[in-house]
Amino acid sequence: MERQIINKKKRVFSVEPNKSHSAAFTRKYISHLVPALKKLNMNKNSSQITQQTVKHEVDMALALSAQEFAWSRFLLQKLSSSKNPTTTTNSSSKGTQVLERPDKEGGDEEGEIEEKLRELQKLLPGGEEMNVEEMLSEIGDYIKCLELQTIALKSIVQDTT
Amino acid sequence: MSSRRARASNLGEDEINELVSKLQALLPHSSSRCTRREQMPPWKILEETCGYIKRLHREVDNLSERISQLLASTDATGDVDVADFVRSLLRQ
Numbered sequence: 001m002e003r004q005i006i007n008k009k010k011r012v013f014s015v016e017p018n019k020s021h022s023a024a025f026t027r028k029y030i031s032h033l034v035p036a037l038k039k040l041n042m043n044k045n046s047s048q049i050t051q052q053t054v055k056h057e058v059d060m061a062l063a064l065s066a067q068e069f070a071w072s073r074f075l076l077q078k079l080s081s082s083k084n085p086t087t088t089t090n091s092s093s094k095g096t097q098v099l100e101r102p103d104k105e106g107g108d109e110e111g112e113i114e115e116k117l118r119e120l121q122k123l124l125p126g127g128e129e130m131n132v133e134e135m136l137s138e139i140g141d142y143i144k145c146l147e148l149q150t151i152a153l154k155s156i157v158q159d160t161t
Numbered sequence: 162m163s164s165r166r167a168r169a170s171n172l173g174e175d176e177i178n179e180l181v182s183k184l185q186a187l188l189p190h191s192s193s194r195c196t197r198r199e200q201m202p203p204w205k206i207l208e209e210t211c212g213y214i215k216r217l218h219r220e221v222d223n224l225s226e227r228i229s230q231l232l233a234s235t236d237a238t239g240d241v242d243v244a245d246f247v248r249s250l251l252r253q
Contacts, residue, residue: 041232051222054229058221109204110174113181116207123214136180139210143187146217153224157231 025065026148033061033152058153066145071138074126178203184210 036057040049047053056079063075120135121127124142127135181203188209201209 049229049232051226051229055225058225112204116204119211140187150220157227
């Protein structure tokens with residue numbers, strides 16, 4: 001039946017050491033997002049559906065599905081405080097623990113690294129509140145969740161068209 | 162600041178480089194240039210990571226846009242079926 005089709009298509013995931021973790025995240029993500037989208041759909045006559053409203057739900061689902069990570073808590077905080085967030089890449093850099101500017105004294109490569117680290121901090125929710133070690137370890141999980149989120153969203157779009 | 166190169170973190174350079182090199186494994190393999198995975202310099206890994214995250218963010222934004230258009234265009238009866246989504250995910 002459809003089983004044959006499933007076998008022909010290869011998994012999109014690359015070599016994930018913990019496949020069950022990915023599946024668990026995706027399940028949670030969908031279970032958060034789909035009801036939220038349904039609600040939007042039902043209320044669409046009273047309130048307009050914009051990219052922002054959908055993005056808000058998308059981010060919310062992401063944060064709720066990955067609560068074991070620090071960044072998700074920051075993201076949740078950000079979403080709860082503002083009903084109309086812009087995007088997750090909001091660069092309101094009022095960083096408390098932003099890496100200090102190097103003096104650019106020879107060995108520019110190190111200055112480069114610090115600058116890149118600062119940039120990375122801004123991209124990660126709550127990155128500016130973390131120290132470098134924490135940030136670097138969280139960023140890996142953030143990327144993985146973003147990838148899974150992208151796959152989930154793509155399948156939603158494909159299925160509805 | 163008396164120190165010339167003020168470090169906000171308590172990590173040494175080596176430790177940072179080690180953590181950063183682990184990020185390389187997460188990046189999508191652009192192995193068109195090098196057949197075997199060469200060791201990228203730390204700043205390069207960070208740069209690629211930043212770029213990749215921004216790309217992912219943009220993609221999510223685009224997909225959100227499409228979803229909002231889909232929702233806006235379908236009828237109120239256009240129901241979103243959870244089972245269908247899960248099935249389509251399993252198909253991937």
